[in-house]
Amino acid sequence: MNIKRLSILFLLFTSFLLNAQNKTLEIKGKVIEENSQLPIAYATILIADKDTKIPITGTTSNDSGDFVLSTEANNFYIEISFIGFNTITISDYKEENQIIDLKTVTLSENLEALSEVVVQAERSQTEFKLDKRVFNVGKDLSSTGASALEVLNNVPSVTVNIEGVISLRGSQGVQMLINGKPSVLASEEGNALGTITADMIEKIEVITNPSAKYDAEGTSGIINIILKKEEKRGLNGSVTLNTGTPNNHSLGLSLNKRTEKFNLFSQIGIGRRTFPSEYKNINSDFINNTTINSNGESDKNETFYNIVLGTDYHINDNNVLTLSGNFAYEQEDENSTTSFSSINELNTITDSWKRVESTEATNPKWEYELQYKKDFKKEDQSLLFSALGNFFGKDQESIFNNTTITGANDDGLQSTKTDFKQAEYTFKLDYTHPFLEKYKIETGAQYVLNDVENDYEVNDFIGDEWVNNPDLTNLFEFKQNVLGVYTTGAYESDKWGIKLGVRLENTDLNTLLTNTNEKNNKNYTDLFPSAHTSYKVTDNFSIQAGYSKRIYRPRLWDLNPFFNIRNNFSIYTGNPNLQPEYTDSYEITSIHKIGKASLNLSLYNRYTTDVIERVTTFEDNVSTTRPENFGTNSTTGFEINGKYSPLKWFSLNGDFNINYFNRKGDFEGTSFDFNGNSWTSRLTTKFKLPADIDMELSGNYRSKYRTLLSDVSDTFFADFGMRKKIFKGKAILNLSVRDVFASRRNESVQAQPDYYIYSHRQRGRFVTFGVSFGFGKGEAMEFSGQKRF
Incomplete structure (x- = not known):
């Protein structure tokens, strides 16, 4: 009797595994850009329920634009998107041997979306915060080809004479920092700021009354130059x-x-x-x-x-x-x-x-x-x-x-x-x-x-x-x-x-x-x-x-x-x-x-x-x-x-x-x-x-x-x-x-x-x-x- 019961349980378990395997699907493909035909890395591939629209699973494409993911769902659609491009939704797909091969998916640029992104990304030229003001250099049109000294001369409260002497609110006791730290690139010896050009600078912080977290150096305050460092995928x-x-x-x-x-x-x-x-x-x-x-x-x-x-x-x-x-x-x-x-x-x-x-x-x-x-x-x-x-x-x-x-x-x-x-x-x-x-x-x-x-x-x-x-x-x-x-x-x-x-x-x-x-x-x-x-x-x-x-x-x-x-x-x-x-x-x-x-x-x-x-x-x-x-x-x-x-x-x-x-x-x-x-x-x-x-x-x-x-x-x-x-x-x-x-x-x-x-x-x-x-x-x-x- 025990052997019979074990046999039945074994058959049921085997049947369950077979049914689960039958429901597991592998979805793969490659995402490229329409104009250049180059692969798009980190495009989003989303699997969502057709009725409820609730996401089920997802992944991102690799550096070559390829992606692979698995799902056990049987009523879903596939959505492929990337910022600045038109989103593609795929509801009709062909399944062979439990594999859905989308082959090459081509995304075209969404010009309206790109414009919206640019508008949203724009920041004010000058931002005011609790203990400092932030000057966003990219908004300054007259900085083309300029050195850091010339960029500083366009920053509110800052003046730089033609000898390169920096003053803040009329006082020359200024502490210069690069990325929040002392640096020879910001020292007064040899006009060192001349090697930093406007296209290297993300923003300049003017701190007229620094908190105790900052160096006590600089009787008139601190000027902190933040250099660019991208984090784009x-x-x-x-x-x-x-x-x-x-x-x-x-x-x-x-x-x-x-x-x-x-x-x-x-x-x-x-x-x-x-x-x-x-x-x-x-x-x-x-x-x-x-x-x-x-x-x-x-x-x-x-x-x-x-x-x-x-x-x-x-x-x-x-x-x-x-x-x-x-x-x-x-x-x-x-x-x-x-x-x-x-x-x-x-x-x-x-x-x-x-x-x-x-x-x-x-x-x-x-x-x-x-x-x-x-x-x-x-x-x-x-x-x-x-x-x-x-x-x-x-x-x-x-x-x-x-x-x-x-x-x-x-x-x-x-x-x-x-x-x-x-x-x-x-x-x-x-x-x-x-x-x-x-x-x-x-x-x-x-x-x-x-x-x-x-x-x-x-x-x-x-x-x-x-x-x-x-x-x-x-x-x-x-x-x-x-x-x-x-x-x-x-x-x-x-x-x-x-x-x-x-x-x-x-x-x-x-x-x-x-x-x-x-x-x-x-x-x-x-x-x-x-x-x-x-x-x-x-x-x-x-x-x-x-x-x-x-x-x-x-x-x-x-x-x-x-x-x-x-x-x-x-x-x-x-x-x-x-x-x-x-x-x-x-x-x-x-x-x-x-x-x-x-x-x-x-x-x-x-x-x-x-x-x-x-x-x-x-x-x-x-x-x-x-x-x-x-x-x-x-x-x-x-x-x-x-x-x-x-x-x-x-x-x-x-x-x-x-x-x-x-x-x-x-x-x-x-x-x-x-x-x-x-x-x-x-x-x-x-x-x-x-x-x-x-x-x-x-x-x-x-x-x-x-x-x-x-x-x-x-x-x-x-x-x-x-x-x-x-x-x-x-x-x-x-x-x-x-x-x-x-x-x-x-x-x-x-x-x-x-x-x-x-x-x-x-x-x-x-x-x-x-x-x-x-x-x-x-x-x-x-x-x-x-x-x-």
């Missing part, structure tokens, strides 16, 4: 070619390959550009009644190469490992001719001569980073660790040839040689932990090691040989290590939010002037609190307020007591005894949405102690400028940012900033108390014209203002940009004209009882034409490490 890329006058030629290539586990990304750029300059200087000595006039022209030529390589390895759904590297190499040559004349008390030229400079330099830069990110099951909980290494070098040689035209001056030759090396290492750990839905704690640490050596040598040609000038030659070593730890706590509800934080930083600084064995060692620890709050009054009106304490640590060139002999009558030198500045920064901002307009009003105050000022001494027509610490400075400012879009094809963006400062201080028994003000404004108009043409015109104005010893003249300049989409948006033509009226200048006057100094420099108009072409298909999305159905 499949193979994607773009090619950009620019040409312009004066010389501005560049070629850029960006490639991204996204697979199930890896995201490979790269950028390659090469180019050559020229920066012509005209300048004029007057040094008048009222004690001896003599004047030195100089004027001339120079052109700086840069040939640059840049390559970025990196990969993201998605270990699993919650763990990502990133390894990336950047190598840049510049070749510089600069030629200038300056005419000098010496004038006596009778206004008669007593001597005149020409000084011709020929400079050549090579600047290698490289950067490498290992980053690990872990996301936890709880939303927004994450751990991030990164180790970053940087190196920047400069090998520069200059020849200065003096040729007498009139007078008794002797012809002369001088040469300089600079061997500069900077190594910087950054280790960073950040942890974010949300709890009770509305609370969040952030904590972390950062250790930055900076090791710099500058070997500067001056030689005079005497007789038939070069003779070293020991008075102007030095070897300066600079080592600075900064360890910072922080914690912040935040509460955020639908209406109200608050974020409090504190950062502790220890600075260990050592400098050595080897010629004289002068050492300067400092070790100090500081506490930097921060507080931010926001309140949403209505859907169209919000208020934000913030406070942070900041520090400005003197840089290498502030500390190094070298002499620049480019112009023997205008000398700049450092001060190894310089102390850091400290600033307390307060800010309140209101954000308004009024119909088709948005308006943001900010009131801020910065109070700085141990202010660093450039002090000039004057003797025998030679001005020597050196930084010194003395006194305090209180700056109160008001800023307005607004956007108005009355029509779909027309919009206005405006930025206005005015600040009043109260300067107090004594130096060597002399009072330098004074008050002043300055203001800047920017207005940008955008037009959407027929035939997929966009046009942009912006005007920039900076008022005259006063520094400790100088009066700086006002300046105005305008930029123009135009963009045209062709080939269904796959290619874009760009035209930009920077400084349309060739009116941008740097002009200053020092009028003192014993002397008068006038300085003027101007570069002129830059016109650039560019074309960019994108290839590959894919949806920009953050990959989760698993298949999407």
Whole structure:
């Protein structure tokens, strides 16, 4: 009986298996694009019930466009889709031996859907967030062929003079970051930002009042440049070619390959550009009644190469490992001719001569980073660790040839040689932990090691040989290590939010002037609190307020007591005894949405102690400028940012900033108390014209203002940009004209009882034409490490 029952059960089980096997179907095929006949990777293949329309199962195509999946359903339809293409639904299919072979499925482009995607993907040129503003570079039409310095000059609240000095709300104490970390690519040595071009930049964050999570460096705030890194599935890329006058030629290539586990990304750029300059200087000595006039022209030529390589390895759904590297190499040559004349008390030229400079330099830069990110099951909980290494070098040689035209001056030759090396290492750990839905704690640490050596040598040609000038030659070593730890706590509800934080930083600084064995060692620890709050009054009106304490640590060139002999009558030198500045920064901002307009009003105050000022001494027509610490400075400012879009094809963006400062201080028994003000404004108009043409015109104005010893003249300049989409948006033509009226200048006057100094420099108009072409298909999305159905 038992054997009989077992036999029946066996037959039933066998029958069940046979029936199950009969119902299992395999569905396979290949997805390609109609126009190019190329395979489409990561197309979605969906199996859904015919009656209920409920999805049953699904998969995505591989890199070759092939797919295979199985189902036990018997009443279903097959849907194949991909972003930007028309969806295909298959209800009638042929089954052979439990296999449905769809063979090749061809998808055609959905032009209307593509247009909708483009519209949805567009972001405002400037976005306002709790503690920062985000400037999306791709929306700036006048950035074609521009370097990062030129892009920055179009960012609200930021100004960059023609010497490359960056100011934020009128203050030069700015901390520059790349992807949220210190980098030699953002350092002030050697115009390093010149190797980063506009097509490499995704966005720029302006953080005027940073929380304790960020470096305390930078008394006026932080500017963070975010470089592009695609996350599109499949193979994607773009090619950009620019040409312009004066010389501005560049070629850029960006490639991204996204697979199930890896995201490979790269950028390659090469180019050559020229920066012509005209300048004029007057040094008048009222004690001896003599004047030195100089004027001339120079052109700086840069040939640059840049390559970025990196990969993201998605270990699993919650763990990502990133390894990336950047190598840049510049070749510089600069030629200038300056005419000098010496004038006596009778206004008669007593001597005149020409000084011709020929400079050549090579600047290698490289950067490498290992980053690990872990996301936890709880939303927004994450751990991030990164180790970053940087190196920047400069090998520069200059020849200065003096040729007498009139007078008794002797012809002369001088040469300089600079061997500069900077190594910087950054280790960073950040942890974010949300709890009770509305609370969040952030904590972390950062250790930055900076090791710099500058070997500067001056030689005079005497007789038939070069003779070293020991008075102007030095070897300066600079080592600075900064360890910072922080914690912040935040509460955020639908209406109200608050974020409090504190950062502790220890600075260990050592400098050595080897010629004289002068050492300067400092070790100090500081506490930097921060507080931010926001309140949403209505859907169209919000208020934000913030406070942070900041520090400005003197840089290498502030500390190094070298002499620049480019112009023997205008000398700049450092001060190894310089102390850091400290600033307390307060800010309140209101954000308004009024119909088709948005308006943001900010009131801020910065109070700085141990202010660093450039002090000039004057003797025998030679001005020597050196930084010194003395006194305090209180700056109160008001800023307005607004956007108005009355029509779909027309919009206005405006930025206005005015600040009043109260300067107090004594130096060597002399009072330098004074008050002043300055203001800047920017207005940008955008037009959407027929035939997929966009046009942009912006005007920039900076008022005259006063520094400790100088009066700086006002300046105005305008930029123009135009963009045209062709080939269904796959290619874009760009035209930009920077400084349309060739009116941008740097002009200053020092009028003192014993002397008068006038300085003027101007570069002129830059016109650039560019074309960019994108290839590959894919949806920009953050990959989760698993298949999407």
